[in-house]
Amino acid sequence: MKQVPIVSHPAYEAVLPDGHRFPMRKYGRLAEVVAEKGLASNGFARPGEASSELIALAHDRAYVDQVFACSVPHEIERRIGLPVSESVVRRARTSAAGTLLVARLALQHGLAGSTAGGSHHGQRETGAGFCVFNDVAIAAKALRAEGAIQHALIVDLDVHQGDGTADCLRDEPDLFTFSMHAEKNYPVRKIPSDLDIGLPDSMEDDAYLEALRAHLPRLLDAIKPDLVFFNAGVDPHRDDKLGRLCLSDEGLRQRDDYVIEQARSRQIPLVAVIGGGYSADIEALARRHAIVFEAMAAWGEKE
């Protein structure tokens, strides 16, 4: 049986002060859940730490240097919402390297996923919204620069608009950004993607899937990407603390199945990153994030 490669690293879970509102523990628990479900019986692929040169493909050098030195201005640290400590910097570098590694594995094997990534609020000159570096923008630019890909499609289905990715890739017409999100949600000032679909509050499974069906196939046919980056954020879920939509677990599963099926039926490689998901119930959250890995495994068995 062919197994879908999964990239993971213990450094994906950084150390935060006690009681911090960000559910950092979900990263470690997700890797455990994925292993418990038998989806990683060949083991995880392990990334190293991204260099400042690699990260500077998508970010302003001065910001990268500030982060590496753990000396970002207080205002930026406040926007990020995480303390920019050695542990958080190591996490951001490992996560960026992980998304590049897993994208390479997807190009090789068709499907691959990382148990982190999707830091889509990371802009060129600043982090924001729990995102330090924009791993997907970095990976897309690196692969484009080395000629591994020409065209990529970023399918960002996190419930928040992908403002950072739009900013990092604004001068890259071959790296197409598509964000489908709750219109009234964070960020208030949205940086336009190549295509933004803002959804009304409280949307449920069927209407959501219908909106996705209206856009994804035509984008894939028009762009003919060499790689799809799928931000499979689970914050559109009805129990999410920060979402405004009302998807069920089954709706998320159908969404993930659909995105994978649309890419793979066209022989387009797809790489999944986990994106956002916010709940005090870490077990439920980790299981929700595992859905995309189950969907990839199910498709992987068919290929």
Ligand SMILES: [Zn+2]
């Ligand atoms: Zn989000």
